[in-house]
Amino acid sequence: EVQLVESGGGLVKPGGSLRLSCAASGFTFSNAWMNWVRQAPGKGLEWVGRIKSKTDGGTTDYGAPVKGRFTISRDDSKNTLYLQMNSLKTEDTAVYYCTTDGIPPLMDVWGKGTTVTVSS
Amino acid sequence: QSALTQPASVSGSPGQSITISCTGTSSDVGGYDYVSWYQQHPGKAPKLMIYDVSNRPSGVSNRFSGSKSGNTASLTISGLQAEDEADYYCSSYTSSSVWVFGGGTKLTVL
Numbered sequence: 743e744v745q746l747v748e749s750g751g752g753l754v755k756p757g758g759s760l761r762l763s764c765a766a767s768g769f770t771f772s773n774a775w776m777n778w779v780r781q782a783p784g785k786g787l788e789w790v791g792r793i794k795s796k797t798d799g800g801t802t803d804y805g806a807p808v809k810g811r812f813t814i815s816r817d818d819s820k821n822t823l824y825l826q827m828n829s830l831k832t833e834d835t836a837v838y839y840c841t842t843d844g845i846p847p848l849m850d851v852w853g854k855g856t857t858v859t860v861s862s
Numbered sequence: 863q864s865a866l867t868q869p870a871s872v873s874g875s876p877g878q879s880i881t882i883s884c885t886g887t888s889s890d891v892g893g894y895d896y897v898s899w900y901q902q903h904p905g906k907a908p909k910l911m912i913y914d915v916s917n918r919p920s921g922v923s924n925r926f927s928g929s930k931s932g933n934t935a936s937l938t939i940s941g942l943q944a945e946d947e948a949d950y951y952c953s954s955y956t957s958s959s960v961w962v963f964g965g966g967t968k969l970t971v972l
Binding site: 777855 | 906907908910951
């Protein structure tokens with residue numbers, strides 16, 4: 743069964759940092775492009791960023807609100823995706839989901855999400 | 863990248879059909895057939911209902927269908943059921959090689 747499990751969420755003060763993880767199973771993680779998507783309380787879905795597979799260059803892209811503050815990385819030996827979040831703002835408070843992607847583009851598998859709260 | 867435009871809410875009675883629109887530009891919806899629709903119940907993760915404009919993943923009811931005309935994609939749900947009450951989001955791949963979502967539509971089954 744294809745599965746994504748996010749972890750690492752919690753309460754952090756503005757200006758702080760947090761690293762989220764997404765453990766993948768049931769598919770060849772090293773071949774997959776992966777996304778992070780977030781959802782602020784009572785709001786819609788927002789694409790955070792994506793990392794391509796290493797065979798496709800391993801490059802990353804980010805949405806404007808997080809560019810320069812967030813970094814996506816992957817450890818294919820551990821089948822794990824990461825989201826390093828620095829200089830956190832209250833508006834980063836959200837449930838963070840990881841999703842699969844690829845060629846052709848399709849976010850088909852989603853994890854259950856992990857909650858990040860940025861508050862003093 | 864601006865969000866795609868969806869109506870904030872739609873409603874329908876059991877057994878009826880409803881359609882949710884998703885309007886973008888030629889740089890996203892109009893330029894690619896990579897439009898997806900997601901269903902989200904409260905407190906749950908989004909679930910893929912339609913991909914590549916009109917394809918249904920295995921296990922999704924054939925009451926759900928998708929289409930596209932120009933810069934606007936549409937999700938139609940026929941034979942409405944109480945369990946269809948949820949939020950629905952469209953998404954599209956873009957010319958910048960990134961994803962954009964719609965603002966979401968709350969479906970109420972009367």
